[in-house]
Amino acid sequence: MSLTQEQKDAFKAIFIETVTNFAQQVGQATEKVFLQILPLTVVAGTEYLKSYEEDLKTKLEDCKTKSQKIIGALSTVKEPEKVEKTGDKHLPLGELLGKRVQRGEDWKWDDQDGGIGSFGKVVGVKGNGWVKVQWESSRNENRYRWGVDKAYDVKVVEIVDDLGDIPPLEEQIKKPTSWVIGKSVVRGRDWKWKDQDGGEGQIGEVIDVCDEGWVEVKWKNGTVCQYRWGGENAFDLKVVPKPKE
CATH class of the missing domain: 4.10.280 (MYOD Basic-Helix-Loop-Helix Domain, subunit B)
Incomplete structure (x- = not known):
């Protein structure tokens, strides 16, 4: 000055x-x-x-x-090696989206989850061995170990939502961003992103929650972008049944 x-x-x-x-x-x-x-x-x-x-x-x-x-x-950080154990608690990171979890055997985060017995949902994963969980009791989101230092802070208890039973669009848009994590999606009513998805009818997967009202989608063509799910009062996406392998 x-x-x-x-x-x-x-x-x-x-x-x-x-x-x-x-x-x-x-x-x-x-x-x-x-x-x-x-x-x-x-x-x-x-x-x-x-x-x-x-x-x-x-x-x-x-x-x-x-x-x-x-x-x-x-x-020097390496992706943890896959551990072959019974049960589904050590699933590969890519299969955790949308899973329902509780605190696991290596939990060390006090009552960050809302207390013993509380449930959460995996809303994001990182390739370095961490997952992001949104807890049902508080709606708070935190990151936890899934293989880092051979530790697993959470365990899978069940799959959240049956992807074979998809509600109509007017019901979908009432759902929070956490609901759409792991879902298969196509262009929705407010789509304005040209052929960013690879073209009309192409299916992508919601892989993360971004800012409030926005989610991140990975399309089959490899493109990863963010779209509105309530942000700006718009819905760029529509949830559809998961395609058969």
Whole structure:
């Protein structure tokens, strides 16, 4: 922020008074002292700014070093190996969307789920071994381990919703974004995204909840984009039965 004219005038008055007093102390004419001091002010200002610049460079290099360490650590994270165990609690990450879960054997998150016996729904997955769960009691969403450090914070208790029984569109749009996770979808009544889905009639899968009223869909052509499910009072998608393999 620039100095105001009033602040500039105040500084000028203080500067003149300081030089005048100094000239009296050294027994020289004020004009001569001004002529000697003015170059010094430029030198002093330049040296100060140079030291400030060096300090900024040091901090920048420190930030770069820390960033490189973080990037290096992240690059060493490997996707957990699939564990063959009885039951469905160790399903591959890609099969967890839409599953109903409870706290599992490695749970360490106190009552973040709402307490023992509470249920939640998997609304997102990450390839590094984490899942995002929305809890029924609070509607809060949190991320939990699914294979990271060989730990499983949640366990699958049942599949949420029978995809073979699809309600009509007027009932679908009353459902929250969490309901549509894992569902197969096609273009809906408010679609405005041209052939982003690969063309009329193409089926995609909802893979995540984004901002309020928006979901993320992966289409068969590999495209992943976000669409409105209540956002802007619009519904770009319509849920359809899951296609047979």
